[in-house]
Amino acid sequence: MIKIGKYIEHFINWLTLHFGPFFKSVKHIVEAMVNAVQWVLGIMPWYVLILLLAIFAWRRAGWSAGVFTLLGLGLIYGMGYWPQTMETLALILVSACIALLIGIPFGIWAARNNMVGKILRPILDFMQTMPAFVYLIPAVLFFGLGKVPGVFATIIFAMPPAVRLTTLGIQQVPKDIVEATRSFGATSTQLLLKVELPLAMPTILAGVNQTIMMALSMVVIAAMIAAGGLGEIVLKGITQLKIGVGFEGGIAVVILAIILDRITQSFGKKRMKKTSN
Amino acid sequence: MIPKLKIENITLIFGRDREKALNMLHEGASKAEILAETGCTVGVKEASFDIQPGEFFVIMGLSGSGKSSLLRCLNRLIEPTSGNIFLNDTNITTLNDKELQQIRRKEISMVFQQFGLLPHRTVMENVAFGLELQGVPVAERNEKAAKVIELVGLKGYEQQLPSGLSGGMQQRVGLARALANDPEVLLMDEAFSALDPLIRTQMQDELMDLQEKMHKTIVFITHDLDEAIRLGDRIAIMKDGEVIQVGTPEEILTTPATEYVSSFVEKVDRKAVITASSLMDTKPVTAIFRKDGPEGSLRKMRSTGLNILPAVTIDKHFLGFVYLHEVLEVKRRGDKTIEAVIHREVPVAYPDTTVEQMLPFIAETDKPVAVVHPETNKLLGLISQTALIIETTGSQTL
Ligand SMILES: Nc1ncnc2c1ncn2[C@@H]1O[C@H](COP(=O)(O)OP(=O)(O)OP(=O)(O)O)[C@@H](O)[C@H]1O
Ligand SMILES: [Mg+2]
Numbered sequence: 001m002i003k004i005g006k007y008i009e010h011f012i013n014w015l016t017l018h019f020g021p022f023f024k025s026v027k028h029i030v031e032a033m034v035n036a037v038q039w040v041l042g043i044m045p046w047y048v049l050i051l052l053l054a055i056f057a058w059r060r061a062g063w064s065a066g067v068f069t070l071l072g073l074g075l076i077y078g079m080g081y082w083p084q085t086m087e088t089l090a091l092i093l094v095s096a097c098i099a100l101l102i103g104i105p106f107g108i109w110a111a112r113n114n115m116v117g118k119i120l121r122p123i124l125d126f127m128q129t130m131p132a133f134v135y136l137i138p139a140v141l142f143f144g145l146g147k148v149p150g151v152f153a154t155i156i157f158a159m160p161p162a163v164r165l166t167t168l169g170i171q172q173v174p175k176d177i178v179e180a181t182r183s184f185g186a187t188s189t190q191l192l193l194k195v196e197l198p199l200a201m202p203t204i205l206a207g208v209n210q211t212i213m214m215a216l217s218m219v220v221i222a223a224m225i226a227a228g229g230l231g232e233i234v235l236k237g238i239t240q241l242k243i244g245v246g247f248e249g250g251i252a253v254v255i256l257a258i259i260l261d262r263i264t265q266s267f268g269k270k271r272m273k274k275t276s277n
Numbered sequence: 278m279i280p281k282l283k284i285e286n287i288t289l290i291f292g293r294d295r296e297k298a299l300n301m302l303h304e305g306a307s308k309a310e311i312l313a314e315t316g317c318t319v320g321v322k323e324a325s326f327d328i329q330p331g332e333f334f335v336i337m338g339l340s341g342s343g344k345s346s347l348l349r350c351l352n353r354l355i356e357p358t359s360g361n362i363f364l365n366d367t368n369i370t371t372l373n374d375k376e377l378q379q380i381r382r383k384e385i386s387m388v389f390q391q392f393g394l395l396p397h398r399t400v401m402e403n404v405a406f407g408l409e410l411q412g413v414p415v416a417e418r419n420e421k422a423a424k425v426i427e428l429v430g431l432k433g434y435e436q437q438l439p440s441g442l443s444g445g446m447q448q449r450v451g452l453a454r455a456l457a458n459d460p461e462v463l464l465m466d467e468a469f470s471a472l473d474p475l476i477r478t479q480m481q482d483e484l485m486d487l488q489e490k491m492h493k494t495i496v497f498i499t500h501d502l503d504e505a506i507r508l509g510d511r512i513a514i515m516k517d518g519e520v521i522q523v524g525t526p527e528e529i530l531t532t533p534a535t536e537y538v539s540s541f542v543e544k545v546d547r548k549a550v551i552t553a554s555s556l557m558d559t560k561p562v563t564a565i566f567r568k569d570g571p572e573g574s575l576r577k578m579r580s581t582g583l584n585i586l587p588a589v590t591i592d593k594h595f596l597g598f599v600y601l602h603e604v605l606e607v608k609r610r611g612d613k614t615i616e617a618v619i620h621r622e623v624p625v626a627y628p629d630t631t632v633e634q635m636l637p638f639i640a641e642t643d644k645p646v647a648v649v650h651p652e653t654n655k656l657l658g659l660i661s662q663t664a665l666i667i668e669t670t671g672s673q674t675l
Pocket of ligand 2 (some may be wrong): 344467543
């Protein structure tokens with residue numbers, strides 16, 4: 001019998017043993033980030049925040065998105081899940097930001113270096129197809145229970161689309177445009193900043209959208225390791241067989257998903273239609 | 278005069294086992310043999326030629342003959358496998374990345390078949406792109422860009438995006454972008470091939486007008502012989518990666534180097550290309566006015582069997598034609614000179630007058646056509662009616 005599990009176990013143990021202080025400081029940093037975002041979200045009264053978000057959604061994605069945001073968030077407040085929603089939102093925003101900060105540079109690297117692309121592809125497949133529950137184990141071993149392991153598991157699960165779509169976007173830049181740019185004496189940094197990234201931007205933003213959606217889909221799973229938020233509500237519904245509560249939590253997640261989706265999608269679309277500056 | 282560009286034995290091989298392919302090439306293997314043996318494609322095979330400053334040089338050949346590959350070796354968008362390229366005195370093939378960037382920014386610009394414009398930037402921003410890469414401040418580069426935009430006839434379109442322009446307009450942007458750097462050399466890869474025929478001819482005309490003002494060294498690629506002949510001061514013909522002939526359009530048409538070239542040029546409308554200078558007999562027998570009287574002129578007519586002679590002065594200025602029967606007449610009258618019978622009102626051609634332009638002469642007169650120097654009016658040669666008629670009826674036998 002081949003005991004891959006044993007090796008992985010040993011590896012994880014070795015990591016926790018030797019990198020304990022490192023994981024501890026990472027934990028503190030991430031915790032501080034989540035708390036900071038949550039604090040910002042809590043700075044103003046709920047109705048002001050709803051109004052601001054509704055106006056923002058309206059400006060970006062049209063009046064229907066604005067109305068939906070207003071009614072949706074109002075419903076969430078009415079159901080009494082406002083604090084949990086803000087907790088979840090903070091968790092998602094931090095996870096997605098970190099996933100993008102790591103994922104986009106890797107995507108760029110993979111697009112420009114075939115070798116990197118080849119190595120990265122199976123790793124991404126692995127990250128994406130591995131059942132998300134499995135990430136909970138090392139997450140807990142590294143960071144204990146709470147929000148931080150939730151963020152960790154979410155990052156791993158949500159990062160692949162950011163990498164993939166960044167790579168795809170850059171590779172889709174027409175070859176003749178890249179060639180023309182090089183023919184005018186562009187350095188590779190100039191090529192990246194002035195041509196490849198701007199032209200890849202709609203695809204990269206689609207990646208951003210997917211990453212946020214994937215992060216949201218981890219909410220319930222992350223709640224299993226005490227990450228809190230709306231996931232906890234749904235989980236309570238499941239474990240205590242409270243159908244009503246489960247559905248209420250689920251509806252709140254869906255509302256949040258639709259709002260985030262509409263807003264992030266609008267960035268990609270506006271880009272494509274953008275005229276000049 | 279040193280050439281602007283000197284292409285020296287450039288070979289370009291695509292594929293992995295280039296060493297082996299190169300060796301096989303040196304041993305005289307063909308493109309097909311090398312492909313079968315090594316899996317490598319020979320893109321360009323030992324190309325050597327010079328391009329002079331201010332020359333409009335056309336590289337022409339069928340699809341896959343290696344034109345684009347060769348052109349891209351000139352600014353090293355593709356690295357040649359062996360050989361050297363000199364720009365003025367600089368060996369381009371040995372430059373490092375930084376130096377090469379400088380050459381691309383300042384000396385050599387390129388225009389592409391598919392335009393290669395940046396879709397997210399306005400016409401102005403596209404045209405100023407090369408200057409932007411050099412770090413030229415915005416105000417200065419916009420000023421320069423505005424000038425070239427006007428030059429290519431795009432004034433008023435500065436703030437448009439390329440997608441809103443027609444193909445011809447987009448290529449004007451491409452051309453303006455290349456000119457904005459004020460390069461010495463312009464590389465144009467099938468720059469007009471994507472345009473429809475009317476626009477294409479118009480762009481050719483405008484490019485020639487521009488070239489008249491700018492005197493750039495242009496390397497222009499096309500697979501269209503008519504375009505090559507129209508634009509090129511000289512043409513290089515490529516086949517299977519090899520440059521098989523380099524010459525002026527007229528040389529290519531009149532003395533094709535190989536069967537391949539002649540089969541190529543067969544379809545061309547020669548009348549627009551062949552000029553008086555290649556049809557004329559450069560040592561015509563002439564009646565020299567004041568030296569040859571009626572007697573001398575008749576002797577020359579008898580010895581050549583001609584009944585018409587061009588009359589010239591001692592220093593070869595063309596005067597007109599004399600006819601046998603009229604010379605006989607003045608001789609019978611006892612005149613000492615042929616002055617009275619010189620027909621002065623005759624059409625003349627210049628060395629660069631095309632056969633097409635000489636067509637009316639056939640209809641108008643039965644005389645040969647005198648070819649004279651456009652300024653001095655000296656007689657340079659004579660085209661017989663026979664030669665002219667045979668040429669216009671399209672025979673290849675001359
Ligand atoms: N990147 C490449 N890898 C392998 N072979 C190539 C590559 N680029 C070109 N070739 C081959 O080199 C030869 C010359 O191609 P090239 O594109 O220079 O021809 P061309 O004369 O420009 O043709 P066209 O008129 O179609 O543009 C062809 O046989 C082509 O298949
Ligand atoms: Mg080509």
